[in-house]
Amino acid sequence: SQQGEEDPQALSIQEGENATMNCSYKTSINNLQWYRQNSGRGLVHLILIRSNEREKHSGRLRVTLDTSKKSSSLLITASRAADTASYFCATEPYSSASKIIFGSGTRLSIRP
Amino acid sequence: ETGVTQSPTHLIKTRGQQVTLRCSSQSGHNTVSWYQQALGQGPQFIFQYYREEENGRGNFPPRFSGLQFPNYSSELNVNALELDDSALYLCASSLGQGAIQETQYFGPGTRLLVL
Numbered sequence: 001s002q003q004g005e006e007d008p009q010a011l012s013i014q015e016g017e018n019a020t021m022n023c024s025y026k027t028s029i030n031n032l033q034w035y036r037q038n039s040g041r042g043l044v045h046l047i048l049i050r051s052n053e054r055e056k057h058s059g060r061l062r063v064t065l066d067t068s069k070k071s072s073s074l075l076i077t078a079s080r081a082a083d084t085a086s087y088f089c090a091t092e093p094y095s096s097a098s099k100i101i102f103g104s105g106t107r108l109s110i111r112p
Numbered sequence: 113e114t115g116v117t118q119s120p121t122h123l124i125k126t127r128g129q130q131v132t133l134r135c136s137s138q139s140g141h142n143t144v145s146w147y148q149q150a151l152g153q154g155p156q157f158i159f160q161y162y163r164e165e166e167n168g169r170g171n172f173p174p175r176f177s178g179l180q181f182p183n184y185s186s187e188l189n190v191n192a193l194e195l196d197d198s199a200l201y202l203c204a205s206s207l208g209q210g211a212i213q214e215t216q217y218f219g220p221g222t223r224l225l226v227l
Contacts, residue, residue: 033215033216035218042114042219043204043218044218045215045217045218048215088154088155099160099170100216102155102156102157104153104154105153105154
């Protein structure tokens with residue numbers, strides 16, 4: 001079963017708007033990562049946030065982590081057409097450090 | 113480009129056959145993980161190898177097996193193929209010690225179709 005669940009499953013916004021995706025997970029984690037996947041191809045690592053961190057930034061990306069609520073959010077600011085992709089959160093459970101568990105993803109579409 | 117390559121890119125097999133998928137890790141990486149991604153789903157962890165030893169396994173039957181070689185390249189073998197094995201198979205390499213994971217770099221995947 002999936003550890004992480006992304007919300008929403010699909011999101012369509014106008015170019016230039018901000019996109020927010022959420023991820024909830026079930027067990028204690030060492031870290032949480034966000035990935036992007038274009039049309040059934042390989043995944044591209046976006047950002048890793050450790051369990052003792054609350055927020056990280058990378059360019060137009062902002063990730064937050066709330067371990068008390070077992071949730072994370074990914075914000076993409078000033079969206080571009082090239083941001084159209086599926087976005088996945090992936091957690092490394094504290095109890096199974098070698099195992100990375102992905103959610104089912106959010107499909108983001110940016111309208112020109 | 114992540115520096116991780118996989119072969120073949122596409123493959124068609126029939127039910128009951130066996131398949132071997134290959135992955136070449138990014139230079140210097142000693143850990144490789146394999147994932148199965150069904151259409152419209154997130155990747156599912158199959159197993160991980162660290163320095164040629166299996167270092168963790170997901171909920172996949174024993175007919176899914178793997179190898180990691182001294183140069184850290186890797187193979188995924190699937191015996192007695194079933195229709196549900198049709199999926200995109202992804203490998204990812206990282207520099208790890210079997211403990212807390214570092215960033216994984218994914219290959220482009222092998223798309224397997226079982227008829």
